[in-house]
Amino acid sequence: MFVVQESIRNSIHQLKHAQTISDKELRVLLEQSNAATDDMLFSEADQVRRERYGTAVYLRGLIEFTNYCKNNCYYCGIRQRNTRAVRYRFEREEILSCCEEGYTLGFHTFVLQGGEDPFYTDKEICEIVSAIRERFPDCAITLSIGEKPRESYAAYFRAGANRYLLRHETADASHYSKLHPAEMHLSNRKRCLFDLKELGYQVGSGFMVGSPFQTTDCLIADLRFLQELDPDMIGIGPYLTHADTPFSQYPNGSLALTLRLIAVLRLMFPHALIPATTALGTIHPNGRELGLKAGANVVMPNLSPVRVRKWYSLYDNKICTGEESAQCRGCLENRIRSVGYEAVTDIGDVKRS
Ligand code: 5AD
Ligand code: FES
Numbered sequence: 001m002f003v004v005q006e007s008i009r010n011s012i013h014q015l016k017h018a019q020t021i022s023d024k025e026l027r028v029l030l031e032q033s034n035a036a037t038d039d040m041l042f043s044e045a046d047q048v049r050r051e052r053y054g055t056a057v058y059l060r061g062l063i064e065f066t067n068y069c070k071n072n073c074y075y076c077g078i079r080q081r082n083t084r085a086v087r088y089r090f091e092r093e094e095i096l097s098c099c100e101e102g103y104t105l106g107f108h109t110f111v112l113q114g115g116e117d118p119f120y121t122d123k124e125i126c127e128i129v130s131a132i133r134e135r136f137p138d139c140a141i142t143l144s145i146g147e148k149p150r151e152s153y154a155a156y157f158r159a160g161a162n163r164y165l166l167r168h169e170t171a172d173a174s175h176y177s178k179l180h181p182a183e184m185h186l187s188n189r190k191r192c193l194f195d196l197k198e199l200g201y202q203v204g205s206g207f208m209v210g211s212p213f214q215t216t217d218c219l220i221a222d223l224r225f226l227q228e229l230d231p232d233m234i235g236i237g238p239y240l241t242h243a244d245t246p247f248s249q250y251p252n253g254s255l256a257l258t259l260r261l262i263a264v265l266r267l268m269f270p271h272a273l274i275p276a277t278t279a280l281g282t283i284h285p286n287g288r289e290l291g292l293k294a295g296a297n298v299v300m301p302n303l304s305p306v307r308v309r310k311w312y313s314l315y316d317n318k319i320c321t322g323e324e325s326a327q328c329r330g331c332l333e334n335r336i337r338s339v340g341y342e343a344v345t346d347i348g349d350v351k352r353s
Contacts, residue, residue, distance in 0.1 A: 004028065008037045015267040016044050026220050026264075033260055045263035045295035048270050053297050055341045058273065058348030059329070060109040060142065061102035061303040064312040065090040069115025071146070072181050073169075075211060077242035077313045078115050084244045086311045089119060092128050094305075099132055099139075102303045105329050106345040109140040111165065111300060116146035125152075126159040133160030140347050142204075147188055150195040157199050164196045165204040167235060170211065171225035172218040179211060193229055202350055204233030204273070209261055210253020211239040219261065223268065232350040233298070234265050234272050237279030240315035255284050259294045266295030271352045273298050281319045288332075289339045298348070299336065301328035 011025040021029070033041065066089035072079045090098075099110050110132060114120070120128075125145070132141055142163035143156055153164070168189050170176050176186040196203045207222045208214075226234060238253030258280060265274055275298040276291030284290065288299060302309060302320050309321040320328055333343045 004032055005034070005037055008033060009040060012037070012041050012044055012267070015264070016048060019268055019270070021268075023220050026223065027216050029264065030216055030219060030257065030260060038256070038260060041260060041263045041267075042294045045266035046293060049266050049295050049297055052270050052351055056297065056344045056348075057292060057336045057341045058109070058298045059107060059332070059343055059345055060111050060275075060298060060300040060348075061099075061105075061107035062111045062113060062300045063090075063095060063098045063102075064113050064302070064304045064308070065095050065098075066114035066117040066120065067308075067312050068117040068119060070118055071116050071184065073184070074179055074181070074246045075208070075239060075242070075315075077245060077315055079245065082244045085313065088308050088311055089114075089117060092124070092131065095128055096131055096135065098303045098305070099136060103136055103139070107303070108138065108345055108347045109142060109163075110136075110303070111142040111144060111163075113144040113165070120145070122148075122152045122155050126155050129156055129159040129161045138347070140202075140349070144204075147192050150191075150199070153192070153196055153201070154199055157201060161201070163202040163204065163233070165233065165235065166192055166196070167204075167206040167208075168193065168222070168225060168229075169207055170214065170218050171207070171221040175211075175213055175215075175218045178213045190225075190229075193231075197229070197231075202232040203229070204235055205229060205231045206233075206235035208239040208253065208279075209236055209258040210251075212247050212250040214239075214253075223264065226265075227268070230269075232271075232273060233275070234269060235275050235277055236261055236265070237277035238283045240279055240282060240317075242313065242315045252283060255280070255287060255290070258283075259290055262291055262294040262296050271350055273348065273350055275300055278302075278319060279315065282315070282317055286335075289335055292336065292339055292341055297341075299332050299343075301332050303328075 144165035276288035280287035
């Protein structure tokens, strides 16, 4: 026991100071940590985050503008074949008015997230992006609309988009094929991510923790892939069950393992923008606060009108979807303050050095 603890402490130390760790050490760290080593891991991660970003927590205004999706990921509640999902999509003006409201609240980043919805042609996306760019020249525009050809990404970038979120979900090809139908390929996901980077986007990737069939080897592959990609943002959250998906019988991922991975990510990628995600807030009432204490430095309050929020249902029991959530900004600010950090509204670009 003592020997394991001692070796975990050494691994954390080395990860913190040199950003290196062997697969073997990672396995021990992920599988055998306990309360004492977790405390050390979280406090080292917090220290690294404070050195780079102080106590700042960046707010991103999330606009879930369509829950139509042409894909059928087995884990996702808005998959096309879920006929029980109530579908909605926003007109351009509705998206703009969400941004308007967000801007009034002080937001300087808008994240346009949606299913892969063919209703929005490239031309339409470009027009939406240019309209936002024109009205809010001092804001970052983040897109999160899935896998597209390189030329489409290039067109969105020219229209004024500057960031893109696309989780790789799992970097293990065989695991990927267990989470997705045959027409989806890890190789295309990776192609998208490298294209986005080359085109000049600030890129975010990430994965779910505890998705069905995930092993420690998969997680190690995720971390190694992220080292290769070297993204600006890394979003992770626990896998959460949705009753109307083929994975309805699989249990939720683990809060403890997600927190441990957030801390490992902070130590491996000191510069990264790491959100305390909605999934983390869903699995535990204080999940996002715990995420911040483990090294996360971003939160993404929902700017969509409350009437549609319950329909953007990737998993069951998602938080911030009821009437009480109209004021996510205030609620989150208090939560952030309660754990010793400070919500900031600046554009929040990555700090690579
Ligand atoms: N549980 C947790 N996260 C999920 N996502 C999709 N479905 C689920 C689920 N059931 C995540 C995916 C996707 C992001 C937008 O939400 O990682 O990339
Ligand atoms: Fe829409 Fe996976 S179900 S991208």
